[in-house]
Amino acid sequence: AQSVSQHNHHVILSEAASLELGCNYSYGGTVNLFWYVQYPGQHLQLLLKYFSGDPLVKGIKGFEAEFIKSKFSFNLRKPSVQWSDTAEYFCAVTHFKAAGNKLTFGGGTRVLVKP
Amino acid sequence: NAGVTQTPKFQVLKTGQSMTLQCAQDMNHEYMSWYRQDPGMGLRLIHYSVGAGITDQGEVPNGYNVSRSTTEDFPLRLLSAAPSQTSVYFCASSPDRYEQYFGPGTRLTVT
Numbered sequence: 701a702q703s704v705s706q707h708n709h710h711v712i713l714s715e716a717a718s719l720e721l722g723c724n725y726s727y728g729g730t731v732n733l734f735w736y737v738q739y740p741g742q743h744l745q746l747l748l749k750y751f752s753g754d755p756l757v758k759g760i761k762g763f764e765a766e767f768i769k770s771k772f773s774f775n776l777r778k779p780s781v782q783w784s785d786t787a788e789y790f791c792a793v794t795h796f797k798a799a800g801n802k803l804t805f806g807g808g809t810r811v812l813v814k815p
Numbered sequence: 816n817a818g819v820t821q822t823p824k825f826q827v828l829k830t831g832q833s834m835t836l837q838c839a840q841d842m843n844h845e846y847m848s849w850y851r852q853d854p855g856m857g858l859r860l861i862h863y864s865v866g867a868g869i870t871d872q873g874e875v876p877n878g879y880n881v882s883r884s885t886t887e888d889f890p891l892r893l894l895s896a897a898p899s900q901t902s903v904y905f906c907a908s909s910p911d912r913y914e915q916y917f918g919p920g921t922r923l924t925v926t
Binding site for chain 2: 704706709734736742743744745746749790792802803804805806807808
């Protein structure tokens, strides 16, 4: 079974600092990769996704992620965070042959941005 | 479009009680799913459906039932609530096999 690992459970940083959240997955075949964000008290929203093509994917709110197939990784980055980026971030994977729409999620990373 | 709606927002149950969490979407999506969210474990798939009349089990199906009689609705039934089912439940729908749209969640406490 595929699995998704997010290395950091909690990250605390100051405004304007750079953010990088790690994500590794275990499935060896063709995958589709996602980052979702959950702001306090809100539901999950899609930040960005990778299906194919350019491995550097740009999403909303200045986030980007890089797919490195050889490392089974899909790390999320933002050059300069704002207080409003305080949220929980989830990496998720579905593989090409998955039946239905089975997303496998990582455990999440809580990010706190101090003003 | 209202998107994906879930009711109730909050619910407290006693052990052994049953209830149904409602989920509806107005985007005519074929795919719908139920997840539970627990601290440090991300979201885990309970059940999913690829269309009306078709459902299948996800990663953690025990203690839950689903049905999909219409494209719009995908209720989740807890047969006999247990404290281990205390969680936040999210319903999601998607137009294809990949991108999913999530509802606002139902926070369930079982005492």
